[in-house]
Amino acid sequence: MNGRVAAVPQPSKIIPPDEPLPPLRLIRTVVRNPIEAWPKPVYEQPLYRSRFMGRETVFVSDPDLVRQVLVDQADAFIKAETLRRALQPVLGDAILTADGARWRWQRQAAAPIFRPDQIRTYVPAMIAAAERRRELWLSRLGEEVNVAQEMLHTTFDIIAETMLSGRGGIDVDKVEKGATVYSDSISWVILLTLLRAPRWMPYPGRGRVERARDYLRAEVERMVAERRRSDQERNDLVTRLLAVTDPETGRAMSERDVVDNLLTFLVAGHETTALALTWTFYLLSLHPEIAERVVQEIETATQGGSLRQEHVEALSYTRQVVQEAMRLYPPAPVVVRAAIRDVHLGNELIRAGSPTYIPVYAIHRRHLLWDEPDTFDPDRFAPEAVRVRHRYAYLPFGAGPRICIGMSFALTEAVVILATLLRGVRPSLRPGYVPELKQRITLRPAAGMPMQLQPRTQHTVAEPS
Numbered sequence: 001m002n003g004r005v006a007a008v009p010q011p012s013k014i015i016p017p018d019e020p021l022p023p024l025r026l027i028r029t030v031v032r033n034p035i036e037a038w039p040k041p042v043y044e045q046p047l048y049r050s051r052f053m054g055r056e057t058v059f060v061s062d063p064d065l066v067r068q069v070l071v072d073q074a075d076a077f078i079k080a081e082t083l084r085r086a087l088q089p090v091l092g093d094a095i096l097t098a099d100g101a102r103w104r105w106q107r108q109a110a111a112p113i114f115r116p117d118q119i120r121t122y123v124p125a126m127i128a129a130a131e132r133r134r135e136l137w138l139s140r141l142g143e144e145v146n147v148a149q150e151m152l153h154t155t156f157d158i159i160a161e162t163m164l165s166g167r168g169g170i171d172v173d174k175v176e177k178g179a180t181v182y183s184d185s186i187s188w189v190i191l192l193t194l195l196r197a198p199r200w201m202p203y204p205g206r207g208r209v210e211r212a213r214d215y216l217r218a219e220v221e222r223m224v225a226e227r228r229r230s231d232q233e234r235n236d237l238v239t240r241l242l243a244v245t246d247p248e249t250g251r252a253m254s255e256r257d258v259v260d261n262l263l264t265f266l267v268a269g270h271e272t273t274a275l276a277l278t279w280t281f282y283l284l285s286l287h288p289e290i291a292e293r294v295v296q297e298i299e300t301a302t303q304g305g306s307l308r309q310e311h312v313e314a315l316s317y318t319r320q321v322v323q324e325a326m327r328l329y330p331p332a333p334v335v336v337r338a339a340i341r342d343v344h345l346g347n348e349l350i351r352a353g354s355p356t357y358i359p360v361y362a363i364h365r366r367h368l369l370w371d372e373p374d375t376f377d378p379d380r381f382a383p384e385a386v387r388v389r390h391r392y393a394y395l396p397f398g399a400g401p402r403i404c405i406g407m408s409f410a411l412t413e414a415v416v417i418l419a420t421l422l423r424g425v426r427p428s429l430r431p432g433y434v435p436e437l438k439q440r441i442t443l444r445p446a447a448g449m450p451m452q453l454q455p456r457t458q459h460t461v462a463e464p465s
C-alpha cells in the first residue's frame, strides 16, 4: 500500500520483494529507497547474506545474534564504510563516526551531560519550546501544516537551547534545507560504496551538500569562537568540550574536534526525535481512541494544570505510544557495522571486512518476535509485556557500548512535546493521504506529513486508574 490511498487506516509499511533483486533493479532501488531492496528473508531468517558484485553484506536479524554483534563481540566490529562515507564529510571523525580510543574519549567527554540528573534540568527548556509551538498551533487552528517540518523546528530549538545554550544566529530553515539536500544524496553514497567507487567520485547534489555543510560549519565555528572569548559560565556541551583533555596525551580538543562534535549532536540530536514524533502523530491520527487515552493520562497527571517536570515520569502510557511508534517506524532503521576480523556468530562465519547490518526496521516487524507486527498497539510496551520479550527484539537506539547517548534525552523530549501539543489540538491527517516511507540515514515520510490542526475539546479530569 506504500504510496497509494488506503480504504482502511492500516499504517504505511514497506512491502519487501520475495527474492533478492536482480543487479540493475537493485541499483535503481538503492538509489530510490534502499530499504525496499531488503528481500523477505531479511525479515524472516536469523541471518541473511546478500551478494552484490562478488561482495557480501550480512543482515543479522535474530536477537541472540544481534547481541553478539552489538554487545558480546562489539570489539570485533567498527562503523561500516557506508556510514563513514555518508557522514564523515559533514561530521568529521567525531563521536558518531569514530572508533576505538578516539571514540571512547569523545564519549566519556560527553557522557556527564546525559546523566539523569542533568536531563531533568533540560525539561523546562523542552516544555518552553513545546509551549511556543502549541501557541503557534492554537493560532492556526483549521489550517494544514507539515507536521514533519513542525517537529524539526521544535526539536532543533530544544537541542540548540540545551546543548549550545541557544541557537545563536543559526537559521534553522537554511539548515533544514541543507539537511534535506544532504539526505537526498545519501543513497548515491550508499550505491557508490556498494560499487566500490573512490570517495572523490561526484554524484548528483554533491556541490549543494558541500555548500550546506560549509554554512552550518561556519555558524558553529563562529559560535565556538564567541564562547572562547566570553567569560560567561554555562553548563552545556560547548563548555564541556572546550574543557576536556585527552587522557593519553593531556591535550585539549582541537577546534576542529569541538566543531565536529557539536555538529554531530545538532544533527543526531534533533532529526531522529522529530521523526519519532512525526510518526507518532500519524499513528494517533489513525487511532483517535489511543490519542484520547493519551490526553486522558496527561489531564490526570497534571490535574488540568500546566505540564511540569514532575509530571513527565507519570506519563507512562504516553511514553509507550512513542516507543510503539518507534517500533513501527524506527527513526534509525538500520545499524551498520563491518567486521574487523573473522567472527563466529553461532554457526555462521562473518569474514573480516564484511559489512554487517542490523536491520532494525525488519526486526521490529518479525512475526517470530511480535504478534500482528504491522498493528499499532502501545500496550506492547506495558512493563509486564516488556519483561517477557527478548531485550534485543527492540532496538530504536541500538545497543551495547555504542547505544544512543541521547536515548533518555530523546524519550523525555518526545513525551514532553507530545503531552504539550495534544492538549487543545488534534492534528488530523489529510484525508486519503498515505505517507510513503523513505530511507535516507533516517526513516522519513517521503513527502512530509500534512495534517490539519483541529481543536480538541476540553476534558474532564479522571481519577488515576
Ligand code: HEM
Pocket (backbone or CB within 6 Å): 095, 096, 097, 107, 159, 264, 265, 268, 269, 270, 272, 273, 276, 330, 331, 332, 335, 336, 395, 396, 397, 398, 399, 401, 402, 403, 404, 405, 406, 407, 409, 410, 411
Ligand atoms: C528518537 C530519537 C533518537 C533515535 C531513534 C536515535 C538513534 C540512535 C542510534 C540507533 C544510535 C546508534 C548508532 C550505531 O550503533 O551505529 C545513536 C547514536 C547516537 N545518538 Fe541517537 N537517537 C536519537 C536521539 C538522539 C539525541 C536526542 C541525541 C543527542 C542529544 C543523540 C545523539 C547520538 C550520538 C552522539 C550517538 C553516537 C553515540 C556513540 O557512538 O557513542 N541521539 N542514536
